[in-house]
Amino acid sequence: MFSPFLLLAxxxxxxxxxxxxxxxxxxxxxxxxxxxxxxxxxGSLSDDxxxxxxAQVVRLRREGGPDxxxxxxxxxxxxxxxxxxxxxIDGGKPFAGTLDGEGDTWLDEAQSMAxxxxxxxxxxxxxxxxxxxxxxxxxAGSSAALRYLDAIQxxxxxxxxxxxxxxxxxxxxxxxxxxxxxRAATSLIELPDLKAYPRVIADSGCEYRMEGAxxxxxxxGQRNGxxxxxxxxxxxxxxxxxxxxxxxxxxxxxxPNAKWTFRKAKFETPTGWGDEEQVAQVVNASFDPATGxxxxxxxxxxxxxxxxxxxxxxxxxxxRLAERHLMDDCRGAWDWPRVWIAEVSVVR
Numbered sequence: 001m002f003s004p005f006l007l008l009a010x011x012x013x014x015x016x017x018x019x020x021x022x023x024x025x026x027x028x029x030x031x032x033x034x035x036x037x038x039x040x041x042x043g044s045l046s047d048d049x050x051x052x053x054x055a056q057v058v059r060l061r062r063e064g065g066p067d068x069x070x071x072x073x074x075x076x077x078x079x080x081x082x083x084x085x086x087x088x089i090d091g092g093k094p095f096a097g098t099l100d101g102e103g104d105t106w107l108d109e110a111q112s113m114a115x116x117x118x119x120x121x122x123x124x125x126x127x128x129x130x131x132x133x134x135x136x137x138x139x140a141g142s143s144a145a146l147r148y149l150d151a152i153q154x155x156x157x158x159x160x161x162x163x164x165x166x167x168x169x170x171x172x173x174x175x176x177x178x179x180x181x182x183r184a185a186t187s188l189i190e191l192p193d194l195k196a197y198p199r200v201i202a203d204s205g206c207e208y209r210m211e212g213a214x215x216x217x218x219x220x221g222q223r224n225g226x227x228x229x230x231x232x233x234x235x236x237x238x239x240x241x242x243x244x245x246x247x248x249x250x251x252x253x254x255x256p257n258a259k260w261t262f263r264k265a266k267f268e269t270p271t272g273w274g275d276e277e278q279v280a281q282v283v284n285a286s287f288d289p290a291t292g293x294x295x296x297x298x299x300x301x302x303x304x305x306x307x308x309x310x311x312x313x314x315x316x317x318x319x320r321l322a323e324r325h326l327m328d329d330c331r332g333a334w335d336w337p338r339v340w341i342a343e344v345s346v347v348r
Contacts, residue, residue: 019175021269022339025148026329028141033326033337034152038064038174041338042145045331047138053077055305055332057127058087058137060116060146064153064174067160072097072115074105074127076135083130089118094128116162120146178342180320182313185289186221186348191229192249192260200262204245204279206235213237217249218287223316226250230294230314231262232285240302245279246271246294246319266318271296271310282310291346294319306330313344 019036029047034040043059062070074085074097085105086094095115097107107115119125125137147156147163153172155161160170194200194215201215213234220228229249236243246265251258264279271280282296292314300306308326312319322344325336 019178021324022152024326024328024337024339025145026141027144027148029138030141030145031327031329031333031337032145032148033339034149035338035341036175037177037341038153039338039341040064040149040152042142042149043333044137044142045329045333047140053332054135054137056335057135058119058125060112060119062149062153064172066173067170068153069109070112070116071109072107072112074107076103076127076129080129080133080135085130086128087115087125088128088134089115089122089125091124092118113162116146120163180313180322180342180344181315182292182322182344182346183221183223183316184292184346184348185219185230185287185314188219188221188227188229189254190227190256191217191219192231192251192262194231194233197260197262200231200247201233203262204233204235204247206233206243206245208236209234210237216244216287218289220248220292220314222253225253227253227255229260230265230287232282232287233279236281241283241298243281243283244285245281246285247279267312268318268320271312291344293322293344300328301330305332305334307336309336313342 022035024031024033029045031045032042041061043056046055057075060072062068074087076085084099086096088094095107095111097105099105120143122139125139126134127137128134143163150156150161150164155170156164157166158168158170215234216232218230220230231247231249232244235245247262248265249260249262251260267280271282283298284296286295293311295311297309298307306327310324311322313322321340322342324340326339327333327336
């Protein structure tokens, strides 16, 4: 049976060359996460891991690049978001904003720097709801989190820094996102029937198949004279995470008399489970044939306030990491921050 926490650890692995995947850093009651193009997010966490409803009530997002603007959002729980909220720091004048259709209040961008510096330097904060009630927000760790954000975006010592301010111009530019090409799947006249290939499941290394587990086969289309199909073999299932071993089936193009052959799918970066010697596994998998995208997510615990989610683009030969979100501290963050992004173009 796989461990969700091992899944989280495995998801941090990156290619030996090229841009590095970002990290999620925890500073007391605040988290900060930046991706490979210096797009960063910081926000509040529950202060003790039990009252999870104070997490991400305050969240700051800032892109990389010279003098990039950033946004600060207030996100109470759905049942609390009856109108626009306000942010009060150290009992001062409330910062107000505009309520969107999802119950989030976005503060005026012109105030963002003042708000961010107030969060970093303040002693106390609260989000005041439209009915006058207030949610206390811990600022423990906020200064360290925003200082880390400055460092990742190479703003330390510049006029554009939030905490680590200086006299230098804010001029550092982030790396460009990797460029990927995904191949949309096309239909096949026939897909492999796994019942005719019992050895494939044995070779997948799936030891803990649940009774009644359903394997899936999806068409990938045709390439280099072959019919190709994606095979997801159900295995290693738990209470809320369901693993699938990933294999590729091939046979000569449109030859219904030919036998299918099976090989383990190649991934440019490790998935949530399995090493180079094993058949890679994805968790709670889905496949979108229109974009050639294989997606997975793994919860760290049942309520879903920690875990990892990834999507992979099929380029005709292997799956390449297109996007990854991660939160490995279970303290109320249901919206896991992004640590990797690529620009994907789809060919059909």
